[in-house]
Amino acid sequence: MALQFEVLRTAGSGGRRGRLALPHGVVETPVFMPVGTAASVKAVEQGVLETLGDEGSGAKIILANTYHLYLRPGHELIARLGGVHKFMGWDQPMLTDSGGFQVFSLSELRKVTPDGVEFRSHLDGSRHFFSPEHSMDVQIALGADIAMAFDECVETPASWERTKESMGLTHAWAQRSHDHFAANAHRVPWHEVLNGATQSLFGIVQGGMYADLRKESAERLVEMDFPGYAIGGLAVGEPREVTREMIARTLELLPKDKPRYVMGVGYPDEIEEYAKMGVDMMDCVLPTRAGRHGLLFAREADGSVVRMNIKRKEYAEDQGPIDAACRCMVCRRYSRAYLRHLFVAGEPLGLSLNSIHNLHFYLATMERVRAELANAAERAVL
Numbered sequence: 001m002a003l004q005f006e007v008l009r010t011a012g013s014g015g016r017r018g019r020l021a022l023p024h025g026v027v028e029t030p031v032f033m034p035v036g037t038a039a040s041v042k043a044v045e046q047g048v049l050e051t052l053g054d055e056g057s058g059a060k061i062i063l064a065n066t067y068h069l070y071l072r073p074g075h076e077l078i079a080r081l082g083g084v085h086k087f088m089g090w091d092q093p094m095l096t097d098s099g100g101f102q103v104f105s106l107s108e109l110r111k112v113t114p115d116g117v118e119f120r121s122h123l124d125g126s127r128h129f130f131s132p133e134h135s136m137d138v139q140i141a142l143g144a145d146i147a148m149a150f151d152e153c154v155e156t157p158a159s160w161e162r163t164k165e166s167m168g169l170t171h172a173w174a175q176r177s178h179d180h181f182a183a184n185a186h187r188v189p190w191h192e193v194l195n196g197a198t199q200s201l202f203g204i205v206q207g208g209m210y211a212d213l214r215k216e217s218a219e220r221l222v223e224m225d226f227p228g229y230a231i232g233g234l235a236v237g238e239p240r241e242v243t244r245e246m247i248a249r250t251l252e253l254l255p256k257d258k259p260r261y262v263m264g265v266g267y268p269d270e271i272e273e274y275a276k277m278g279v280d281m282m283d284c285v286l287p288t289r290a291g292r293h294g295l296l297f298a299r300e301a302d303g304s305v306v307r308m309n310i311k312r313k314e315y316a317e318d319q320g321p322i323d324a325a326c327r328c329m330v331c332r333r334y335s336r337a338y339l340r341h342l343f344v345a346g347e348p349l350g351l352s353l354n355s356i357h358n359l360h361f362y363l364a365t366m367e368r369v370r371a372e373l374a375n376a377a378e379r380a381v382l
């Protein structure tokens with residue numbers, strides 16, 4: 001068994017209530033996946049991740065970044081220690097990205113050829129080369145339940161011609177990722193790590209902000225027959241209506257019986273909106289990154305999301321919780337005044353508590369969306 005996906009109900013909006021069975025466990029979808037960049041969701045300990053959400057069922061799947069783990073401590077070291085799950089003490093589903101996005105956004109002196117990308121490490125300037133085959137080897141060594149095809153992330157904004165050229169490279173690399181993964185994924189003795197099962201590889205639809213290219217990309221990737229599909233290259237600075245349109249146009253073209261994952265989105269109201277459009281999986285660094293900057297999400301009585309900057313003086317003597325309706329361990333115990341003090345004093349606990357609240361807020365939002373989709377009128381069969 002690698003991956004089994006079941007759509008339990010499709011609402012009139014297109015949103016799907018589903019269930020994704022992976023080697024390390026079952027994930028109820030739509031799901032938000034906290035990002036554990038260097039095998040750590042920044043400032044939040046694994047045991048706490050397991051308790052988040054109003055139902056207390058915790059984060060059911062988290063991400064790790066291939067680029068970061070390849071550079072430090074190295075995928076071969078992690079493989080020698082039994083894979084990324086064992087290394088970080090996390091026995092639930094995981095997904096690794098391909099490293100493509102970080103190679104294009106973090107590293108220096110990139111040189112892209114049809115074969116792959118040469119780059120210098122953002123840590124020490126050392127020289128490295130990533131090809132689709134190498135990205136697969138690194139991800140197989142890490143051993144997450146889901147791996148991602150290696151893709152080129154085009155700069156924003158990019159012309160139609162430039163985007164088409166980049167997309168062509170992404171398609172060639174997707175096929176090479178697919179073939180290399182199929183030939184090698186079983187070679188590492190991950191049957192112990194993955195409870196007797198194997199990893200799955202997702203393809204990534206690109207095509208920038210051009211609907212015709214998104215269509216071409218989706219069709220080409222569906223031909224390659226991946227067990228799941230991601231929509232990449234969004235939330236990179238384009239207007240929100242464009243993000244929404246690209247997601248909607250792409251969803252129509254992806255197989256209905258396979259999971260669909262939008263990478264790197266977004267604010268709480270966005271993840272809710274996209275889940276109700278039919279996106280099954282999302283990830284974003286925002287809840288933890290915002291938390292470390294003192295930006296907290298809360299909900300007004302009417303359900304709208306507000307962003308609270310905890311360092312503001314108005315909270316200095318505020319004895320209320322961040323969000324009176326939030327049932328996270330932070331809101332049940334600590335006041336805005338205390339959280340403001342921790343942040344202003346530069347106490348590490350403040351970064352941790354802020355991140356925990358924000359992650360809980362995201363996961364609780366998705367719990368509510370799943371319940372709404374489960375109870376929504378079913379979409380008429382066309």
Ligand SMILES: [Zn+2]
Binds near residue numbers: 322330
């Ligand atoms: Zn809270």
